[in-house]
Amino acid sequence: MEVIQTEIQDLLIIKPKKFNDARGFFLESYNKERFLSKGMNYDFVQDNFSSSQYGVIRGLHYQLAPYSQAKMVQAIKGKIIDVVVDLRKESPSFGKSFSIELSEENGLQLMIPRGFAHGFSVLSQEVLFSYKCDNLYNKDAERGIRFNDPFLGIDWRVPESDAIVSDKDQNHPLFKDAAYNF
Numbered sequence: 060m061e062v063i064q065t066e067i068q069d070l071l072i073i074k075p076k077k078f079n080d081a082r083g084f085f086l087e088s089y090n091k092e093r094f095l096s097k098g099m100n101y102d103f104v105q106d107n108f109s110s111s112q113y114g115v116i117r118g119l120h121y122q123l124a125p126y127s128q129a130k131m132v133q134a135i136k137g138k139i140i141d142v143v144v145d146l147r148k149e150s151p152s153f154g155k156s157f158s159i160e161l162s163e164e165n166g167l168q169l170m171i172p173r174g175f176a177h178g179f180s181v182l183s184q185e186v187l188f189s190y191k192c193d194n195l196y197n198k199d200a201e202r203g204i205r206f207n208d209p210f211l212g213i214d215w216r217v218p219e220s221d222a223i224v225s226d227k228d229q230n231h232p233l234f235k236d237a238a239y240n241f
């Protein structure tokens with residue numbers, strides 16, 4: 060497993076070691092000891108799985124304290140642009156976004172600490188998306204930021220005419236009006 064520090068503090072790209080053979084391949088998608096040895100001390104308590112078609116944009120989501128969530132995310136099938144926005148007020152990259160392509164081909168995972176809004180867009184025909192969370196889902200603590208907030212200027216790589224966005228996600232506040240505490 061390789062761990063790559065991004066330009067945002069504590070936001071890490073993980074490249075699991077892949078064992079290919081005549082049957083296909085094997086990889087460890089999560090190993091607590093290995094994560095700990097690389098300084099990733101997370102107590103994951105919920106696993107989520109979603110399926111999305113081309114053009115879907117989900118996000119940008121987060122939960123308020125005491126329900127904030129760190130997430131370890133990956134695309135099991137297909138290709139996405141995964142996006143996070145740093146909402147940690149004390150962070151030098153507060154308000155900055157980071158985007159990365161995650162796909163079944165590149166096998167990358169993103170380790171997102173608490174204090175970030177998260178979303179992704181779907182570039183392939185179908186995507187199976189899987190992630191671990193270190194805090195449980197809480198409906199009342201759920202918050203969002205508008206995915207197309209011009210201040211954030213995120214390139215989702217999906218033309219507007221193809222974008223499929225839930226009513227909820229179309230109506231989140233802009234970054235400047237969002238409430239956050241972690």
Ligand SMILES: Cc1cn([C@H]2C[C@H](O)[C@@H](COP(=O)(O)OP(=O)(O)O[C@H]3O[C@@H](C)C(=O)[C@@H](O)[C@H]3O)O2)c(=O)[nH]c1=O
Nearest residue numbers: 107109117118119120121130177178179195196197225
């Ligand atoms: C996230 C979540 C949703 N749900 C329910 C609520 C709702 O009826 C249905 C669909 O929820 P959503 O539309 O919020 O699903 P979705 O848009 O896929 O939400 C997810 O988006 C990505 C980007 C994230 O970062 C995740 O943390 C999560 O917020 O599933 C749960 O029961 N548990 C959960 O943990």
